[in-house]
Amino acid sequence: MSKQKSTTTVISGAAAMPSTTTITNANNRAAAVLPRPRRRVLQNFRLLWLDAKLDESNDDFKKSFRRLRRVVASIETFKDAQECIDFLSAVTNQKVFMIVSGSLGRQIIADIEAWPQLESVYVFCRNQAAHEQWANKVPKVKGVYTKIKPICKALQIDRENCDRAMISISFNGRDALFMYTQLLKEALLEIEDDDVKSIKDLVEYCRLQDDVDEDEIKKVQREYRNHTSIWWYTAPYFMYSMLNRGLREMDVDIILKMGFFIRHLHQHITELHREQQGNMPTNFQVFRGQGLSMEDFEKMKKTKGGLMSFNNFLSTSRNRKISLENFALPATNNPNSVGILFIMNIDTAICTKSSTPFAEVSKVGYYKDKEEEILFSTHAIFRIDRIERIHDNHSDRLYEVNLTIVGNDNHELNTLTAHIRKDLGVRTGWSRLGRILKRVGEPAKAEQLYQILLAKASSDEDRAEYNYQLGWVYNDMGEYSKALSSYERSLEIRKIALPPNHPDLAASYNNIGMVYHNMGEYSKALSHYEKALDIDQRALPPNHPDLASDYNNIGAVYDNMGEYSKALSSYERSLEIQKIALPPNHPDLAASYLNIGSVYNNMGEYSKALSSYERSLEIQKIALPPNHPDLASSYEGIGLVYKNMGEYSKALSSYERSLEIKKIALPPNHPDLATSYNGIGLVYDKMRDYSKALSYFEKARGIWEKALPSNHWYISHVKGNIENVKKKM
Known part of the structure; x- marks a missing residue:
């Protein structure tokens, strides 16, 4: 909010x-x-650090904290286990990583390991051998560590997988997220604002919330125009996480602050799509590996044969092995999630007709050719054809889901969106959504x-x-x-x-x-x-x-x-x-x-x-x-x-x-405008330019009479000013 x-x-x-x-x-x-x-939450995750012996004045702690904050900017520290548990229990719509001392970890893990908001636990202690036995029995414990550097490395991987899993998916056209994020996107694409100011606003906004690492903010501030929007989206920085969170939560403030970036990203994908269209096969397959919550997996099973949409920009790969091993399989380590390998069947003619552009981004993305990435713009809609379990010796929660892209016409998702669009009126830009930008005083x-x-x-x-x-x-x-x-x-x-x-x-x-x-x-x-x-x-x-x-x-x-x-x-x-x-x-x-x-x-x-x-x-x-x-x-x-x-x-x-x-x-009729008109009128009155004074007083009266109660003294005040200046004329 x-x-x-x-x-x-x-x-x-x-x-x-x-x-x-x-x-x-x-x-x-x-x-x-x-x-x-x-304080607003800008990213999909936060880090809790629980240790009864934490000394925040200690130089080693300060160095470790700075290092961790480069991976997860939002960090809460606790010395008391119950206080930490209470905090964790209140977290919603966000994943939590936890660093915990060996003794406190052993004490609390049974109480919290099943909580869905808890993503991963890293045991940080002096005696690794003393805690490995109990820690190895808990799936969410990623390891027992004696140094902070390997924790940061593991945390970086888990953060990326968490981001990948926490995307906005709508099932069978009954999710308002599809409609409102689509309408927001349409409005944003129609607006031509000052990109320099937009970047400045985003940077200031992120600093105010204190939920993004300052080094990353400075990098965007200094270097945004040095790279393409696709490079920023595929890079391991906050832009990907923040945008996906905004679209998943329908957080209008985040979406609007990143409106310029949404526009740049969509336009860049569209340009590349036009350039690559002649070289693309008519039909091809791409893959996407990710975790899906048990709740969303159940929704998807019930929707088999129906439709699902990805309300965010959709990252896929031509490489099945990378998608399966790097993203789907690791998700099975979390008992609250299911590992999913999406196999997406793409018809380029449908994509072109439905204004769902996609592009091969391996040459312009952050990772270059490593992932053979195909990036789709938002609101790609698919039919769920088959859901089949993939045999795995370590987990029974690994599935292959076959999807086929469909057009965005003549189905419930589009019908509902068109209905809401009609209700909002035919105006364009910001006004289509009722002029939603409160933050800058509108x-x-x-x-x-x-x-x-x-x-x-x-x-x-x-x-x-x-x-x-x-x-x-x-x-x-x-x-x-x-x-x-x-x-x-x-x-x-x-x-x-x-x-x-x-x-x-x-x-x-x-x-x-x-x-x-x-x-x-x-x-x-x-x-x-x-x-x-x-x-x-x-x-x-x-x-x-x-x-x-x-x-x-x-x-x-x-x-x-x-x-x-x-x-x-x-x-x-x-x-x-x-x-x-x-x-x-x-x-x-x-x-x-x-x-x-x-x-x-x-x-x-x-x-x-x-x-x-x-x-x-x-x-x-x-x-x-x-x-x-x-x-x-x-x-x-x-x-x-x-x-x-x-x-x-x-x-x-x-x-x-x-x-x-x-x-x-x-x-246009805000009472504060009348205050300025009245003030200017008073200055012209003092300068003896009575005709201009009268003109400004009349403007003030017109607004105040519409905006304020009839007995408000501003109105009687400006009427007095009008009478006085008329006498002087």
């Missing part, structure tokens, strides 16, 4: 001057009323997707989450009554399902407070913010970023109520926590400086206000994409201060830069 802060610009003070106050939405709790953050893109997810939700937990996300979306769209309704529905469910001090309740109260804040109902906003603070103080450690969000939001209310000393105190407490809890250029720090600047401006301390706004902008330029709406708030604050200082040309320049960003980042 995507977590992102929401920036709301308000007007405050007796003189009715625009004041930029960033409020923190609990979807990413920090900065502007901040949404609560949840929440309208998320609305339709969350409505679909809400309609399909099967649990109260999901309904609470999707209503919560819709509340966030509607708030950022300026549709406050809808936002309030969605948030309150989410809160009703959570109050029944969760204990009274659960942080998710605090997040709900926080965001309801944010909506009341934006509606100008400050006493209700303050009440909800204080409820959030009360819960978080009991549930969280004293320097948790969520507490910073709570203090930030309380400060924002006091700022609007004209209680500037209380506002400043709350903002400074928020900033104090953030400096401890966050890295130096985290965007939430920018939001705090932005809000402190607002208070100083309202207090008439313009030099301090300008300094705070400029510090906010400095951080945002480092931490955010160039047209993120938070930058607009900083430019607007700077413009406000310059106006109050009588430097009108500088004020106008800053306001216009703010408006330029908002026009890119926000829907």
Whole structure:
């Protein structure tokens, strides 16, 4: 789920001057009323390291940790066995590798070896002989090791096999993943964006999540354009794992961040397909070896004679032996999986007709000629012809599955996709999926997707989450009554399902407070913010970023109520926590400086206000994409201060830069656009250019009257500005 802060610009003070106050939405709790953050999982696996004697200050540990992180970036360390077991039990939709000391491994292995999320165990000890006897009896234990280097080597192989197995497969047209990933792909292929910016956004995104090794991130950042997209996809880096996870989980955020890469990869396969078409036989076979979960294997057996689709880019080989021995056979070592050798019968005419391009990539892939690889674009559809066991002396879970490629017309998969496509409308690009990109400040893109997810939700937990996300979306769209309704529905469910001090309740109260804040109902906003603070103080450690969000939001209310000393105190407490809890250029720090600047401006301390706004902008330029709406708030604050200082040309320049960003980042009738129009109108008023002032005031009024309650004081404020400027004309 995507977590992102929401920036709301308000007007405050007796003189009715625009004041930029960033409020923190609990979807990413920090900065502007901040949404609560949840670290996203970008890859298919994580590593747990359990050893009662772990010393993280030890140089050998640090070296080992760095070496391991080059293979698996997400590592959790534990000294307590029960704590580790509890953590492992909570992992879903991800595979876990575990390094464990000999004594603790022997103690816990019987309790955890059958858990499907546990992929492999590596016993790391001083006395290899003492632990081999019990370890050799456990299929998931890959070995007993005395050095970290061979663990890394084994882990690299297991990681690649894990990635290969964790792909998105749909059976018999009853899986929504096929439809939505197909529609996402169609939208992405139609968009022509700035690839340089897209790479930068992906790199920044991966760094924020801390789930990818920094060396790999830097390599992509430096060298992406030095290699083909196929080279990156077939290389042992995070691009393959992250993209397949996004498609398997229908993780819209990952898919959109990698949209440029999906487009490049599809286009490169298509180009090679055209070049190679004359040399390809009409009919041929390719092979794919992988593990399949017991659950998916049972689904496939029930679908025999029916259809299955691979929703990801599909890597296959002309070499049966490599596919069987390197990928299918190793999967049988895991008692929770079945080794599968897919034998795929390909008709090139069907592929061409169905727009399912494929290409031989041995000359352009990372491994060159080693695997004789044929790579298909996404959503290749096959009929399951036969499923037969392969005789093996070591396992009864090795099967050969014969598939035949089929066209993508006149079957249930395509019918359902066409139906959803019709429901989504005929528009192209991002808007086809309801403008889903919340992360860069375009929440309208998320609305339709969350409505679909809400309609399909099967649990109260999901309904609470999707209503919560819709509340966030509607708030950022300026549709406050809808936002309030969605948030309150989410809160009703959570109050029944969760204990009274659960942080998710605090997040709900926080965001309801944010909506009341934006509606100008400050006493209700303050009440909800204080409820959030009360819960978080009991549930969280004293320097948790969520507490910073709570203090930030309380400060924002006091700022609007004209209680500037209380506002400043709350903002400074928020900033104090953030400096401890966050890295130096985290965007939430920018939001705090932005809000402190607002208070100083309202207090008439313009030099301090300008300094705070400029510090906010400095951080945002480092931490955010160039047209993120938070930058607009900083430019607007700077413009406000310059106006109050009588430097009108500088004020106008800053306001216009703010408006330029908002026009890119926000829907056309978002109330924050009106704030910019009103601010520009005030500058022209001071410059005695009354006709331009009137024009901008009228634009502001038109938006606010559509977006806000009729009694909101922004509307009366701008009407007053219109009357005043008309008198001067």
